[in-house]
Amino acid sequence: MSTSKPKVRHPNLPRNKHGLTFRDYEGAVSTLCAGCGHDSVTGAIVQAAFELEIEPHGLAKMSGIGCSSKTPAYFLSASHGFNSVHGRMPSVTTGANAANRDLIYLGISGDGDSLSIGLGQFAHAIRRNLNMTYLIENNGVYGLTKGQFSASADLGSKAKKGEANQQPPIDPVSLAMSLGATFVARSFSGDKAQLVPLLKAALTHNGFALVDIISPCVTFNDHEGSTKSYRWSREHVHKVVHTDFVPPAGEITADYEAGAAIPVDMHDGSRVMLRKVDDDYDPTDRLAAIDFLQRHTAAGEVVTGLLYIDESKPDMHGVSGTTATPLRDLDYDALNPGADALAEIQLAWR
Amino acid sequence: MMDPTDTSHPDYFHRVVDCQWACPAHTDVPQYIRLIAQGRFTDAYMVNRQSNVFPGILGRVCDRPCEPACRRGRVEDKAVAICRLKRVAADHREDISERLPKAPEQGNGKRVALIGAGCASLTVANDLAPLGYELHVFEALEKSGGLMRTNIPQFRLPPKVLDEEIDNILDMGVQVHYGARIDSMAELLDKHFDAVFVGTGAPKGKELKLPGRYDSDRIHIGIQWLESVAFEHTKTIGKQVLIIGVGNTAMDCCRTALRLGAENVKVMARKPRQFFKASDWELEDAEEENVDIVVNHSPKAFVVEDGVLKGMDFEVMTYELDDNGRIVESAVTGETMIPCDDIILAIGQENAFDWIERDIGFEFNEWDCPVVDEDTMMATREGVFFGGDAAFGPKNIIWGVAHGHAAAISIHRYLSGQDITDRPPRHLNLSAQKMGIHEWSYSNQYDASERRLMPHVGLKERFKQLDIEVELGFNEEQTLAEVERCLNCDIQTVFKAPACIECDACIDICPTSCLTITENGEAADLRTRLSAPAENMDQALYVSDALPQTARVMVKDEDLCVHCGLCAERCPTGAWDMLKSKVLQPYAGTVVAKPVTVKKAV
Numbered sequence: 015m016s017t018s019k020p021k022v023r024h025p026n027l028p029r030n031k032h033g034l035t036f037r038d039y040e041g042a043v044s045t046l047c048a049g050c051g052h053d054s055v056t057g058a059i060v061q062a063a064f065e066l067e068i069e070p071h072g073l074a075k076m077s078g079i080g081c082s083s084k085t086p087a088y089f090l091s092a093s094h095g096f097n098s099v100h101g102r103m104p105s106v107t108t109g110a111n112a113a114n115r116d117l118i119y120l121g122i123s124g125d126g127d128s129l130s131i132g133l134g135q136f137a138h139a140i141r142r143n144l145n146m147t148y149l150i151e152n153n154g155v156y157g158l159t160k161g162q163f164s165a166s167a168d169l170g171s172k173a174k175k176g177e178a179n180q181q182p183p184i185d186p187v188s189l190a191m192s193l194g195a196t197f198v199a200r201s202f203s204g205d206k207a208q209l210v211p212l213l214k215a216a217l218t219h220n221g222f223a224l225v226d227i228i229s230p231c232v233t234f235n236d237h238e239g240s241t242k243s244y245r246w247s248r249e250h251v252h253k254v255v256h257t258d259f260v261p262p263a264g265e266i267t268a269d270y271e272a273g274a275a276i277p278v279d280m281h282d283g284s285r286v287m288l289r290k291v292d293d294d295y296d297p298t299d300r301l302a303a304i305d306f307l308q309r310h311t312a313a314g315e316v317v318t319g320l321l322y323i324d325e326s327k328p329d330m331h332g333v334s335g336t337t338a339t340p341l342r343d344l345d346y347d348a349l350n351p352g353a354d355a356l357a358e359i360q361l362a363w364r
Numbered sequence: 365m366m367d368p369t370d371t372s373h374p375d376y377f378h379r380v381v382d383c384q385w386a387c388p389a390h391t392d393v394p395q396y397i398r399l400i401a402q403g404r405f406t407d408a409y410m411v412n413r414q415s416n417v418f419p420g421i422l423g424r425v426c427d428r429p430c431e432p433a434c435r436r437g438r439v440e441d442k443a444v445a446i447c448r449l450k451r452v453a454a455d456h457r458e459d460i461s462e463r464l465p466k467a468p469e470q471g472n473g474k475r476v477a478l479i480g481a482g483c484a485s486l487t488v489a490n491d492l493a494p495l496g497y498e499l500h501v502f503e504a505l506e507k508s509g510g511l512m513r514t515n516i517p518q519f520r521l522p523p524k525v526l527d528e529e530i531d532n533i534l535d536m537g538v539q540v541h542y543g544a545r546i547d548s549m550a551e552l553l554d555k556h557f558d559a560v561f562v563g564t565g566a567p568k569g570k571e572l573k574l575p576g577r578y579d580s581d582r583i584h585i586g587i588q589w590l591e592s593v594a595f596e597h598t599k600t601i602g603k604q605v606l607i608i609g610v611g612n613t614a615m616d617c618c619r620t621a622l623r624l625g626a627e628n629v630k631v632m633a634r635k636p637r638q639f640f641k642a643s644d645w646e647l648e649d650a651e652e653e654n655v656d657i658v659v660n661h662s663p664k665a666f667v668v669e670d671g672v673l674k675g676m677d678f679e680v681m682t683y684e685l686d687d688n689g690r691i692v693e694s695a696v697t698g699e700t701m702i703p704c705d706d707i708i709l710a711i712g713q714e715n716a717f718d719w720i721e722r723d724i725g726f727e728f729n730e731w732d733c734p735v736v737d738e739d740t741m742m743a744t745r746e747g748v749f750f751g752g753d754a755a756f757g758p759k760n761i762i763w764g765v766a767h768g769h770a771a772a773i774s775i776h777r778y779l780s781g782q783d784i785t786d787r788p789p790r791h792l793n794l795s796a797q798k799m800g801i802h803e804w805s806y807s808n809q810y811d812a813s814e815r816r817l818m819p820h821v822g823l824k825e826r827f828k829q830l831d832i833e834v835e836l837g838f839n840e841e842q843t844l845a846e847v848e849r850c851l852n853c854d855i856q857t858v859f860k861a862p863a864c865i866e867c868d869a870c871i872d873i874c875p876t877s878c879l880t881i882t883e884n885g886e887a888a889d890l891r892t893r894l895s896a897p898a899e900n901m902d903q904a905l906y907v908s909d910a911l912p913q914t915a916r917v918m919v920k921d922e923d924l925c926v927h928c929g930l931c932a933e934r935c936p937t938g939a940w941d942m943l944k945s946k947v948l949q950p951y952a953g954t955v956v957a958k959p960v961t962v963k964k965a966v
Contacts, residue, residue, distance in 0.1 A: 020810030022439060024877040024896045024924055037875075049867040049936025057872035204866055232867060232936045244865045248913050 019043045036064040041091040046081055049236075051203035051229030051244075052151045056088045058206050059120070059149075062213035063090060066261070073118040074110060078103040078132060081158050082124030082151035082229075101132025104139035107146050108330070114340040115331055118217060119146035125166035126156050129184045133165075136186075140193040143221040145329040147213070150186050150224070151203070153231040154242035161234030172239030185311065190224045191304050191322060197223035198322040199257075202247050203230065205318075212320060214259040220281040221329045228316060252310060255297050255319035256289040278323055288320055297322055365884045366907045366917075371858070374792035377945040379904065380922050381854045383446055386433035388766035390790075390949050391415040393430055393446055394854040398806060400453055401847040408453035410463055415949060417487050417533070417765050418512075420525040423451030424835065425516050427643065427760035435851055438900070439876065439924055442815040444849045448838050454525070455837050460532075465494040467536040472496035474779050477557040479546050482510020483761045484752030485563035486533050487768025488775065491952040493536035495776060500557070501538060504545035505595075508534065511565055511753075512761060514591035515613065517620045518831035549720040549748075559747050559775045562734075563768070566753035570712040572608060576666030580673040583666060586613045586710030593620055593830070600624055602705020606676055607631045608663055611641040614710035618655045621708070623830045630656045630702065632663065632676075635691070636683060649834070653823065658702075667701055675703035713758055733757070740784045741771040749774055772952035788950035794943040797855055801933070804942060806855050808929040810875070811848035852927045856945050859918055861909040863939035866916070870931035870940055871895060876924040879931060884910070884917045894921055 019040070027035040039060045044053045063073070070092035077083035079100035086095050094117065098106040107119050128136045128150050139148065154167040163171075166186070167179045190198045197219040201209045209227065216223035228247050230236050236243045241250075258275075262283035276288040276298065288297050296302055303322050310317045331338075341349065371377060379385045383393040392411055399408035412419035416426075426447050434443035474497050478485040481503035489499050507513055508530050512521065534540060546552050552560065569585035577583060582602065586609070592598040605626040607614045610633040618629045631650070633640060636659050640647065651657065661678040668674065678700050684693040715733050720726055725745035727735040734743045736750040743750055751767030753759060774784040797805040819836045826832050838846065871879045877896035884890070887905060891898040898905060903923035910917060918939075932940040 019873060019930060020875050020926070020928060021812065022810050022875050022926055025439070026899070027877065027896065043873070044934075047936065048934045049865065049869050051867065053872055053934075054868040057868060204868065206868065230867070232865075236865070244867060245913055248866075 030064060030067040032067060032069060034064065034070075036060055038092075039063045039070065039090055041086070041088040044085070044088045046084065047157075047231075047233045049232035050081070051153060051227075051231070052082055052085050053088070054203040054206065055149065055151055055209070055227055055229055056085050058203075058209040058213055059089045061206065061210050062217065065210070066214050066217060068118060068217070072116070073120060074107075076103050076107045076110070076119060076121040076146070078123055078127040080124040080127045081153075081231075082122055082149075083127055085122055085151070101127055101130070101135055103127065104132065104135040104144070104148075108139060108142065108144055111144055111146065111330065112336070114342060115145070115336075115338075116340045119144075120217065121146055121148045123148065123150050125150060125152045125154060125164040125186075129165040129186060133184070137189070137193055140190055140195045140222050140224070142330045143194075143196055143327055143333070145221055145331070147216040147219070147223045147225065149213075150226045151229040152186070152226055152242070153229050153235055154183075154240070155231045155235040157231045157234050161231075166242075168241040171241040172237070174234050174237055176239070178239075186224065186226045187317075187321060188304065188307060188311070191300060191307070195224055195322070196221040196324045196327045197320075199224065199320045200226045200228070200316070200318045202228045202251055202316070202318060204244055204248065205251070208253065208257070208318065211257045211259040215257055215280070215286045215320060215323075218259070218280045218282055218284050218286075219323070220325065221327055247316060250314060250316050252292070252315040252317050253319050254290070254292040254295040254306070254317055255321065256291055257320045258287040258289065260285040260287060278325055280325060286320070286323070288323070291319070298324070300324075366887055366890060366905065368861075368909045368917075369904070369906045371906075374790050374947070376904070377792055377794070377854075377856045378790070378947050380856060380925075381945065381947075382433040382435050383430035383444075384854070384947060386429045387415075388429065388763045389415045389417075389769065390947060391430070392854070392947065394850055394852050395946075396453060397444070397446070397449055397847050397850040398852070400449055400843065401807065405453050405456035406458045406460060406463075409457040409460065412450055412453060413460075414951075415769075416762060417490050417768075418483065418529045418761070419450055420454035420529050421512060421521060422761060423447060423449075423454045424525070425512075425521050426450070426762055429762065435853055435924070435926075436849055439851070439926060440814075444851075445815055445818075445838075445846050448816070448818055449843070449846055451835075452838050452843050464532055465490070465536065467493045468496045470496065471498055474498065474558040475500065475556075476559045476561065476775060476779075477502065477552060477555070478561045478563060479552070480504075480510055480562070480564040480752075480754070481508035481530075481540055482563050482565050482752055483512060483764040484565075484754070484768045484771070485510075485561060486530060487765045488561050488563070488749075488751065488772045489536070489538045490533045491769060491772035492775060493533070493538055495953045497779075499538045501540040502544045502546050502552075503540055503542050506542050507595075508540060508542075510563070511567075511587070514594050515587050515616065517590065517593070517616050517623075519619070519623065519826065519834050520616070522831065522833050547719050549726075550724050553724065553748075558779055559749065561771055561775065562743075562748065562750045562754050563752045563764070564754045566713045566715045566758040568714045568716040569709065570714060572663060572709050572711060574663060574665050576668045579668040580666065580671065582673040582706045584706065584708045586617045586708050587713055589708055590616060590620060593624070598624070601626050603627045604704040605629045605706045605708065606702060606704040607708045607710055608676075609633075609709065609711035610657065611710060611712065612643060612646050613713070614708075615642050615646040615650045617708045617710050618650055619653055620830070621706075622653055622655070623827055626706075628656070630658050630704075632661045632678065632702070633657060633659045634662045634681065636660060638689065639691075652820070661700070661702075662696075664699065666707065673705065673707065675701050676707060677701050713753075715754060715757060731757070739770070739787060740774045741767055742774055742778075742784060747778065769951055773950065776952040788954075790950060791948040793946045793948060794856065794858065795946070797942050797944050798932070804855070804929050805944075806852050807848060808852070808855070808927070808942075810851075810926050810928055811845075813845045813849055815849065816842040816846045851925075853925075854945050855927050855929070855942050857906075857920060857925060857927070857931060858941050858943045859906070859908050859920070860939050860941075861911055861918065863937040864908075864911050864918060865937055865939075866911055866913050867936060869934040869936065873930045873934045875928065875930065876926055878921050878923070878925045880919045880921075881911065881916050882919060890919060891921075894919060896921070898923060
């Protein structure tokens with residue numbers, strides 16, 4: 015009986031600057047159904063964290079409830095983590111980020127956790143431009159409660175036993191765009207070549223980075239008539255932008271034709287090169303992007319890639335003018351200036 | 365574009381079982397290790413005996429081509445102690461007399477002469493006796509076993525073990541004529557045997573014709589000296605002994621010399637250590653006994669004064685190596701005389717076929733050895749077969765056994781009126797191993813234990829007598845740990861492309877990064893585009909048919925797969941399954957059935 019993945023590894027695995035191999039970014043073996051898209055997303059996170067050379071203790075994994083929200087147990091076992099109440103991961107992350115802005119916050123959520131019970135939290139985290147990466151492992155179905163349609167199920171898509179969905183879907187990408195999100199991407203769990211650079215860009219983005227990932231539920235939503243199955247996704251994905259992530263001081267090795275790639279400088283010195291696959295798409299033009307997305311969604315296409323990016327907007331700390339120092343690094347007097355100081359502040363507001 | 369791997373060819377999955385593929389006799393190593401793990405020592409012994417005939421002997425002194433091939437040695441640095449486990453099976457087996465092959469009451473009326481009672485002839489006898497042949501073994505010495513008895517010292521291979529396994533063969537009514545050296549092939553052929561097998565080994569020790577060679581009787585030829593010790597004609601040696609040469613015979617000579625009273629034994633090597641021919645473990649055992657191994661000394665002359673051996677002159681050498689470690693230049697930097705009382709020459713051995721007349725139908729090659737067909741083992745004279753060191757020069761016991769099996773097939777076909785070049789094929793069966801969602805019929809969890817070391821008799825104790833076996837055999841703890849180190853490479857990962865939905869679950873779970881889904885390409889290109897580059901060119905890529913959804917291919921680099929079964933456990937559609945391969949090896953008189961169809965997993 016196998017309950018764990020053995021520590022044995024390929025003897026020639028590359029190591030990053032911390033001396034770690036990608037295996038050091040793994041967690042426990044998944045207890046999700048074999049073939050779950052979420053496990054591929056886990057694999058992509060492991061790869062992205064290894065390639066970004068993240069120090070495991072410099073990252074916090076945040077989640078709510080659902081199949082998706084179990085997955086932080088399966089990667090980065092040496093990182094911090096908080097498994098919160100259903101749909102409340104954004105609030106908990108907001109608090110954590112307010113207290114310690116130095117950590118990288120990686121939230122893992124699902125279509126239920128984010129688009130039903132947690133929709134309000136999700137929307138306000140975007141509004142605040144909370145500095146976090148927010149993954150939605152989107153499978154259109156409540157897998158943990160055995161296959162009811164979720165809020166992202168498409169109109170007319172069929173459940174495993176054949177009944178058609180009657181309610182229109184909430185599209186997290188369109189929603190995020192309309193709420194002013196500064197980084198919006200969509201990908202597919204079955205395409206790591208696209209997903210890994212997107213995750214690297216998202217983890218590097220200063221602000222709220224949404225990556226909506228079509229992640230098929232192999233048990234309840236991988237059949238004929240499903241619009242979130244492996245086969246349907248592969249047949250309907252429309253890639254509009256190709257993303258290359260270039261680390262700080264990294265060399266741009268790909269050959270870009272003049273004007274074919276849009277460079278976006280990230281705040282940490284890395285650079286994201288956006289290569290258009292679709293000529294009439296501009297990932298820096300919000301209104302045009304929204305229009306494009308609406309048209310293609312109506313045509314039954316799943317548009318993927320880094321759909322919108324804006325590195326210029328301040329994040330929550332920037333808007334609020336909070337201290338640049340994590341609260342844990344402030345000494346007691348700075349954290350608690352005393353009753354006199356409080357009285358003075360209150361006096362100013364009289 | 366690589367074609368999909370043809371796994372229907374019996375050799376594909378056989379090659380994945382590196383140990384079994386590397387073994388000349390194709391012993392089913394993983395199977396007998398599992399049997400040992402279950403405490404089924406007798407069954408484990410019989411699995412061995414079927415292919416290698418001498419498990420107790422080989423469990424001590426096999427040259428172990430399986431171990432350098434062992435996948436475990438690539439995943440970590442140390443192979444499974446396969447040979448030691450073979451001995452465990454032999455040490456703990458129960459009575460096997462009921463399970464041994466028997467000669468039929470009625471013979472088939474055909475007579476076969478076997479020259480030499482070594483491992484090759486004995487294997488032929490083992491295979492032919494149950495088929496009703498009248499077998500006559502002609503042995504020059506007074507005991508059977510050939511070089512196994514004369515050249516391997518008793519402290520490595522106790523006579524009891526040798527006798528028992530040889531008697532199991534001879535007891536099938538094989539007639540051995542001791543003290544019956546064959547001096548003329550023509551005379552033997554005149555006796556009208558229906559077939560003749562030559563298993564005379566490579567009995568001639570190489571000479572070192574340097575000044576002084578014949579001026580003293582204290583200069584010995586290694587294999588002759590060992591034989592003389594084995595038959596107790598030689599019981600003493602001087603205090604200071606030089607062994608010239610650094611192969612396995614040299615190791616046996618130096619350790620034997622210590623037991624006959626030598627106090628200072630030096631093994632003199634012409635080249636640096638990496639060029640030694642001796643097996644690593646034999647070198648280690650000799651060094652444990654404080655044998656001094658001296659490198660870069662090239663023999664120049666024997667120093668004999670007034671008929672008394674004083675020592676030997678050597679040239680001290682230096683070597684220049686290229687990037688591949690090959691010697692490109694050598695130079696003599698000095699000379700030295702090393703004093704000694706005896707010198708033993710152990711610089712190799714050769715065939716000697718002066719007893720085969722040149723005008724009776726045998727073709728000879730440039731080394732003055734009879735030409736022998738590598739498949740049929742037959743010489744150019746019809747009805748005369750060769751095997752062991754007599755066939756293609758000095759090899760080892762397990763090769764002798766493999767030759768014996770092949771020759772027995774030929775002899776039986778030849779005497780049954782069948783074409784001997786039409787070799788019975790090897791087949792391979794695959795069978796399901798799945799017992800439940802996370803349960804397999806084998807111990808699939810990777811066990812990180814390190815290779816166990818063989819316990820030895822203490823250094824003081826072992827020199828008291830010549831026949832104290834140094835290696836004690838694995839104890840229970842060592843056996844239990846070592847069996848779990850086997851990766852069960854015969855439990856094959858088998859892929860069915862039509863079932864794959866390309867969810868990547870197998871790729872993510874694989875602990876050794878063996879799996880990739882990618883665009884097909886040429887092998888050289890594909891090898892660079894995998895989860896981890898496939899740099900071991902000796903190991904196959906297992907390439908699938910085009911996958912249904914994207915027409916990409918699943919590629920498995922067989923090199924470092926630990927056969928943990930996690931790919932099959934995590935596969936939602938059963939595209940990966942673990943199926944046990946069993947190689948069906950043909951032997952004389954056995955009909956190898958066509959493989960059964962692959963059973964579906966439960």
